[in-house]
Amino acid sequence: MIRKALKECPECASRNIFRNVEKGETICRDCGLVIEDRMVDFSQEWRSFEDDGGQDSKRRTGAPSSATQFDQGLGTEVGTTADFYKLGSDRERDRFFRLRKWNIRISTAIERNLKVALAELKRVSSYLRLPKSVEEEAARIYRSAVQKGLVRGRSMESVVAGALYAACRRHEIPRTLDEMGEASGIEKKEIGRTYRFVTRELEISIRPSNPADYIPRFASALKLSPETQSKAVEILEQARDIELTSGRGPTGIAAAALYVASLIHGEKRTQREVADVAGVTEVTIRNRYKELIKKLKLSKDVEKTKKK
């Protein structure tokens, strides 16, 4: 859903500004500038990660608690010392202290971890300029991962990055693993690994990302016109209709579509430039590009603009 907003583009002073609320992006239709992508997404997704048997128990009870608060204001405590005197036998007293000690030890450990992790999450999230809704989703995912003990054997940072990556995908504003790697300082292999592991263990279903989701950001980074941008999306739609997109990496396809569109509209970018912002190699762009012009009889369009 795209709706118009009353604002001026800081780059070209155009009023031709569009907001894509779902993606938290605001784009100038004239110069293609992505003005801000930190809008609040009100369409909150509710999902329960508790393994309580009820598979799809989506809860809508109570006020929305921010998952980025490190303990949601809900600590646990096993009794107080005042309770101690109500107990009878030595056995019971021993038991009481043991439990109390354990509980404190565990919950403070978890809380401390969560506190540090959420700070890191916030840092990475703001570095990538992600909307608040994504940040919160990532925080929820991270919390579930901690509760299931999935962080053990993995670095906290990599799980944070994985959770953020997953949250972006769920909100259909995918970032590449490269971007996530740069923001978090974790190698992209590692992020991919923890991402897969965490999503599998928590049974978070994520649809394969749509190449078109990458177009606005890539086009903006390449300073391509909105016309070129929509041409790229158009190409992607055609490509999807004839099953050219399945099985291929979405960033590669997006990059190739953008490359072709830039040729057609006489705003040529080199394969190298497009490859860099998309985080793929020129070879991949070439392969996708070849398939595109072949199967979409696009060659004549490209030729036409070449001669001009």
Next chain:
DNA sequence: AAGACGAAAGTGGTTGA
């Protein structure tokens, strides 16, 4: 000289026996 093209070998992940 830079960009585009393509071949060949290598990498990491998925799948199916």
Next chain:
DNA sequence: TCAACAACTTTCGTCTT
């Protein structure tokens, strides 16, 4: 658990603009 495999990368030589 292992091997085949598909997609993508790296590297490098050649052609085109």
